[in-house]
Amino acid sequence: MISDVYFAQALAYDLNQNSSAIQQIQTQVATGKRVSKASDDPTIWGELRSLESANQAQTSDSSAASASLDRLNAVDSAMGQVVTDLQQAISIATEGANGTLSAADMQALGVSASAILKQVITAGNFQYNGAYVFAGEKTGTPAFDATGNYQGSTATNSQVFSNGLSVQMSYEGDTVLGDATLGTGAMGALTNLVSSLDVGDQAGVQSALTQLQQALAQVSQFRASLGGAETLLQNIQSQATATGQQLQQNISDLSDADLAQAAVTLSLEQDQQQALVGIASSLKSMSLVNVLA
Amino acid sequence: MADVVGIGLTGIGAAQEQLAITSSNIANASNPNYSAESVEVAAIPGTDGGSAGVQVVGVQRATVPFVNPQINQEQSLQSYATAFSQITQTAETYLSPQSGPDLGQSVQDLLNQFLSLSGSPEDQSLREGVLTSAQELAQQSQSIDAGLADIAGNALAGLPAAVAQVNDYSAQLAKLNFEITQASSQGTSGGATAAALMDQRDSVAQSLAGLVGAQMDSQGNVTLGGVPLVSGSQSFNLSVVTTAGGSSLEVSLPFGTLTPPNATVGGQIGGILNAIDTVDNLRQQVDGYIDAVANAINAKQTSGYDLNGNPGSQLFNVPATAGPISVQSGFQPAQIAAASSAAGVPGDGSNAAAIGQVQSQAGVDPAYPNADPEQAWAQLTADFGLTVQTANTQQTQSQALLQSLEQLKTSVTGVSVNQELTNLLEYQNTLQAAGRAVSVGLNIVQYLIQNL
Structure with a gap:
């Protein structure tokens, strides 16, 4: 029923x-x-x-890579100015070493070389978001003093990413631009050039010219390494974007x-x-x- | 001829009783707790070997004795699963909020902020970002802890009212037991009353089973985990006992108190008791997780150096026993120990990187020795999710089974209006025919009186 x-x-x-x-x-x-x-x-x-965790890490890495890339681009731009300065200094040194100039003419060239030295010191004290990037870890103080002596640290700092990869973000300035007192690199070459021109030392100018050419090569080599780092950061960024899209797709497949x-x-x-x-x-x-x- | 009248009168009496019961059945057709009744009749033996009419023997109540205990048991399971499921589902909303990051994502966000800081440790805005993330994480930890505590507390606060309802049901059953005994002792006249009282008793017993999982036997005695709640016409008081170790029930008996084991307590109250334990356990797991992460960060912090070159201090306050974390009062962005050495300040971010890399460190939470913080959180939430899902499934299954059993019962005990209408016609005809027989008998008597 x-x-x-x-x-x-x-x-x-x-x-x-x-x-x-x-x-x-x-x-x-x-x-x-x-x-x-x-x-x-x-x-x-x-x-x-x-x-989702991997996606979160990729987003964070992409953001950090972007910020790092901006920093390296700014550093590279500053070093581009140094290259121009050194090329000008080489022209001055070449003119000063040809043996046809008077002492007064050489002193006049020395004034120009001194101005270039100041520009290179300014470039060496380049700041990004308030940090002196060529001062190693001592990013709170200028990398070079007013005469071109390096006063930063030998240790440097890097941006670390979630997969453990790291990219250098601060540099030991004397390995890039040398030191005035030690007579190394761009700082040493320009200091020697200025002093040689001031006293009309043609041999000294010739020696400074050789040094300047070596310093230019040193800066160019640094810029090349910066280019490599920039490429690495671009790869991290593009990989993060691509992986992020794939992860998002996988997340969507699972959860949507x-x-x-x-x-x-x-x-x-x-x-x-x-x-x-x-x-x-x-x-x-x-x-x-x-x-x- | 007097026999014709007398026999006809017994038929009228029986038909009236049948019509009354049929009316009662129709009136209760939509009452799910009513069992269809029928009039049991028998022939009155005559002196000449034939029958001398019909008599009402009693009122029968349609019953399915073997189904009622199953219904009560399933009602207990269904109510248990419903209460447990509702409470744990609410708790799960704290693990997976509808908007914004969950705790695991907030942990990873903070650790990612530390990694970002590693490249520019002197950057004030990045330091502020780390501190903001830390504060958000601490607030989220406090919010989850308070939310889970509230859930367990509210559930506990609701127990006395539920237990009072149990005691009310027990008293009702004891009273019904007494009344059924009384009605049954009145023989045929008490049959319909006893049947109605038994319906009431079955209904109250099912409500009691749904509330606490107590089971009633065929005599109306009720036990909970072997401890009597109702014995004949006597009921025993149930109460909640809450200690630091948790809550349990206690029955006051004439010779003392007995505690039914929590595992034997079913129904809504059993579900609430188990859910309180489960949510408390979850709260400890979540607090343990966030405490472990905070301790790992603090350990790295104190091994580094802040922006002023001072040894790092603890970022988080971590309670001695499992509990929510908070950021140290007055903690400044400059106090984040991004550097590994005092000499490296301000440009050394290697300690910030080390803190960030906690995200790939296994065993940060000792409860998950092979898992990094994100994996530990995923496992913790998945384990709880499985508990909730199992309860949901159990609720659906027991609801379907309960429905099936109730249908089985009502297929026997329920009233079919169509059947009752047919009976109504039959009994009406019987009544009319019996009346006709009396009328004929009286006519014969009158004829004989006039002609003799």
Whole structure:
């Protein structure tokens, strides 16, 4: 015997199940996510978290690489000015070494060379966001004093990325531009040039010319290494972007709701709901009460 | 001829009783706790070997004795799973917030900020970024801890009211047991009353099973984990006992108190008790996780040097026992120990890099010795997610099974209006026919009186 309560209970249960299914689909459609918490699917939650963590690291690396690239570009630009300065100094030295100039002419050239020295010292004390990048770790104080002596540290600093890769961000200035007192590099060559021109020492000017050419090669070599670092940073940035896109795709594959499938299921559930409501309304007309009335 | 009248009258009486029961059945057709009743009739033996009419023997109540205990058991499971699922689902929202990063992502964000600082340790804005992330992480830790504590606290606060309801149900059952005994002793006249009382008792027993998982036997006695709650017409008081070790139930019996083991407590209260333990355990795990991460960062911090060349100080306050973290009061961006040596200040960021690389260090949280912080968080949340999912599944399954059992029961005990209408016609015809028999008998008597 099928009792009336039996029908009512069965219908109520089916309608509740149906409403629950519709609500679940509507939540998926509203959020666009199939998995937004661990209990949605604990099996893939760990994998999803791993992908999201990697994506977060890639985003952070990309941002750090971009900031580092800006810094290296600025450093490279400063060194580009040093190259121009050294080329001018070589011209002066070549003119001063040809033996045809008077002492006064040489002293005049010495004044120009002195100005170039000051420009190179200024370039050596280049600051990026307040940091003296050629002072090694002593980024809070100028790398060179007013006469071109190096006063930074021998240790340098690097930007470290999530995969452990590092790119140098501060430099030991004397290995790039030399030191005036030690007579090395650009600082030493320019100091020697200025002093030789001041006293009309043609041999000294000739020696300074050779030094200047070596200093120019040294700066060019540094710029080449900067170019290598810039390429590395660009690679980190582009790789982070590409990997990030792939990770985002993988995350989407795992966690996003299949909207097409959701729409189909929603339609089926709504049809079922209509059918159940239809059965409920027809129950009354099926009763013997209507026949006997 | 008097027999004709007398026999007809017994038929009228029986038909009236049947019509009354049928009316009662129709009136209760939509009452899910009502069991259809029927009138049991028997022939009255006559002196001449035939029958001398019909008599009502009693009122039968449709029952499915073997289904009721199963329904109560399943009701207990379903209520247990529902309560447990609701509380743990709420707790999970603290692990996976609908917007913003979760705790694991905030940890990684902070460690990534340290890595970014490594390239420009003198950069004030990067230092401020690290400190802001640290403060956000600490606030999130406090918010989760407070949220989980609130969930467990609110659940605990709701227990006395639920237990009071249990005691009310127990008292009702004891009273019903007494009334059923009384009604049954009244023979045929008490049959319908006893049947109605048994329906009430089954309904209250199911509510009690749903509330605490107590089971009733066929005599109306109720036990919880072997401890009696109702014995005949006597009920025993249940109460909640909360100690530092957790909460449990206690039954006051005439000879003392007995504690049903928590594992045997089912229903809504059992679900709440287990959920409180589960959420408390989760809270300790989350606090343990964030404390471990904060300790790892503090250890690196104190081995480095800040922007002023001073030895690094602890960034986070970490409680001695598991609890939420906070950033040291007055901690300044310059106090972040990015440098590994005093001589390296301000341009050395190697200690900041070392702190950032904690993100790939296994065993930071000792509870997950082979996992880095992100993996540990993923595992912690996945474990809890599995607990919630299992409860959800159990709730769905027990709901379906309960529905199935209730349908099985109502297929036997429920009222079919169509059936009752048919009965109504039948009993009406019987009543009319019996009346006709009495009428004929009286006509015969009258004829005989007039003609003799």
